[in-house]
Amino acid sequence: MTAAVDTKATGDELLGSFAGEFIQPGDVTYDEHRRVWNGAIDRSPALIARCRGVADVIAAIRFARCTALPVAVRGGGHSYPGHSVCDAGIVIDLGLMTGVRVDPQGRTARVQAGVLWGELDRATQAFGLATTGGFVGHTGVAGLTLGGGIGWLHRKHGLTIDQLLSADVVTAEGELVKASETENPELFWGLRGGGGNFGIVTEFEFRLHPIRPAVLAGPIYWPMAEAPALLRFYREWIAEAPDELMTIVMQRRAPAVDFLPAELHGQLIVAVTCCYAGAIEDGEEVLRPLKRFGSPLLDLCRPKPYVDHQSMFDAAYAHGWHYYFRACDVAQLTDNVIDVMVEHGNRIVSPVTTVGLWQMGGAVARVDDSATAFNGRHAGFTFNINGNSKTAEGFEAERQWARAYWYALAPHHTSVYVNFLMDEGEQRIRQAYGYAKYERLKALKRAYDPTNFFRLNQNIPPD
Numbered sequence: 001m002t003a004a005v006d007t008k009a010t011g012d013e014l015l016g017s018f019a020g021e022f023i024q025p026g027d028v029t030y031d032e033h034r035r036v037w038n039g040a041i042d043r044s045p046a047l048i049a050r051c052r053g054v055a056d057v058i059a060a061i062r063f064a065r066c067t068a069l070p071v072a073v074r075g076g077g078h079s080y081p082g083h084s085v086c087d088a089g090i091v092i093d094l095g096l097m098t099g100v101r102v103d104p105q106g107r108t109a110r111v112q113a114g115v116l117w118g119e120l121d122r123a124t125q126a127f128g129l130a131t132t133g134g135f136v137g138h139t140g141v142a143g144l145t146l147g148g149g150i151g152w153l154h155r156k157h158g159l160t161i162d163q164l165l166s167a168d169v170v171t172a173e174g175e176l177v178k179a180s181e182t183e184n185p186e187l188f189w190g191l192r193g194g195g196g197n198f199g200i201v202t203e204f205e206f207r208l209h210p211i212r213p214a215v216l217a218g219p220i221y222w223p224m225a226e227a228p229a230l231l232r233f234y235r236e237w238i239a240e241a242p243d244e245l246m247t248i249v250m251q252r253r254a255p256a257v258d259f260l261p262a263e264l265h266g267q268l269i270v271a272v273t274c275c276y277a278g279a280i281e282d283g284e285e286v287l288r289p290l291k292r293f294g295s296p297l298l299d300l301c302r303p304k305p306y307v308d309h310q311s312m313f314d315a316a317y318a319h320g321w322h323y324y325f326r327a328c329d330v331a332q333l334t335d336n337v338i339d340v341m342v343e344h345g346n347r348i349v350s351p352v353t354t355v356g357l358w359q360m361g362g363a364v365a366r367v368d369d370s371a372t373a374f375n376g377r378h379a380g381f382t383f384n385i386n387g388n389s390k391t392a393e394g395f396e397a398e399r400q401w402a403r404a405y406w407y408a409l410a411p412h413h414t415s416v417y418v419n420f421l422m423d424e425g426e427q428r429i430r431q432a433y434g435y436a437k438y439e440r441l442k443a444l445k446r447a448y449d450p451t452n453f454f455r456l457n458q459n460i461p462p463d
Ligand SMILES: Cc1cc2nc3c(=O)[nH]c(=O)nc-3n(C[C@H](O)[C@H](O)[C@H](O)COP(=O)(O)OP(=O)(O)OC[C@H]3O[C@@H](n4cnc5c(N)ncnc54)[C@H](O)[C@@H]3O)c2cc1C
Pocket: 037, 072, 073, 074, 075, 076, 077, 078, 079, 080, 082, 083, 084, 094, 113, 133, 134, 135, 136, 139, 140, 141, 142, 143, 144, 145, 146, 147, 148, 149, 150, 151, 195, 196, 197, 199, 200, 201, 202, 317, 419, 420, 456, 457, 458
């Protein structure tokens, strides 16, 4: 049962100035707005404060402090463990803050905290520009950026945080501060990987890069039976790959989507999905050996608008399904790692379960490791193993499958990408940052949020 918040008694300050929407249990839109992307999360907040701007965020924080209720902050609502919703607390929802202002000459964009990647890509591509962003268009810019941000452009241009020029932040005290290399630089360091621990970012300023109207991009599919040979070929082939090329190896059952022929649906497949962010002719040259390897079932890697590639997998990660994740970084694609991939890839049952092996390196690894709180710059690959089901039925079996795959990789784990964690406890968060960065983040937390007001996140407690 969720207790309604007595806004009359405690919220005069908020009621006086709040221009957004309050939603409480019993309101017609309550269920719509308490839902998050992961359908396995079912929580009932006492109040959802949908902010329209910075003043609303300040008011919501001050109000929340009066109530002492737990506070969740929602950008795009895609946190795997559902950190952007809570039971019997307050959700500060930024979903109405959807402004994007592109400066085509200066190649920058100012982006409000409720913007989704598909919206930002459309706004920047109107000027032939883009920044490193997530590979699914309905993911939030805010949460993805604050954890680091990997995507099709990271090998060429660096992580999303490497494009961040400044951020407007409302602190736990309800004060608006700016963070950049020159203003509050330590806060700026922490925001670039340290998640939502230090305040609510209301606006991000990103550097943009020219991206041609068409990129050579898309998946090439092989039967899973070819995975042992394909993965050995792949590791040699990408060793020499230019930064323009970014790939994700995917294992799954071929989904029942329009772009795949019906006879493939349900087959166990391994795919190498590519994006070549350079001249199409150069990309064709680079990709030729891969395209000719073995007997591909289907080759959908072709010239296409960047925004089309960015939305290609939106339907494959639909809202409301049940998702469970295990993740780790590995240094290399050794024979042992490949053996694990083959063994566990062949055990995939659910039609919506997927494994993504993200290629790292390139520009990500050339940024000084100490420049940001993000800690995975020297990972060779990042695994994202997700055991998914469309409903609760069969979900437990998928979770067990994902855990078994991840445990089998344990001897090869190096670090883990913080945005790919579930609720896995403090040790895993420490692992994500490493000792020195974790201690530095703790000190920053003591400075900006000594009472741990922002704690529904991959939490770095102040003490
Ligand atoms: C379908 C899907 C695809 C993904 N693809 C990628 C990918 O390509 N690359 C990648 O790097 N990651 C990817 N991720 C992981 C993604 O980075 C995280 O799930 C991220 O947290 C999502 O951000 P959000 O704003 O949608 O989430 P939310 O659930 O709204 O927020 C996530 C966390 O950030 C905090 N937060 C949100 N907004 C703010 C804010 N304005 N200020 C302070 N704290 C805030 C929240 O409190 C919460 O702790 C993907 C996730 C999904 C579900």
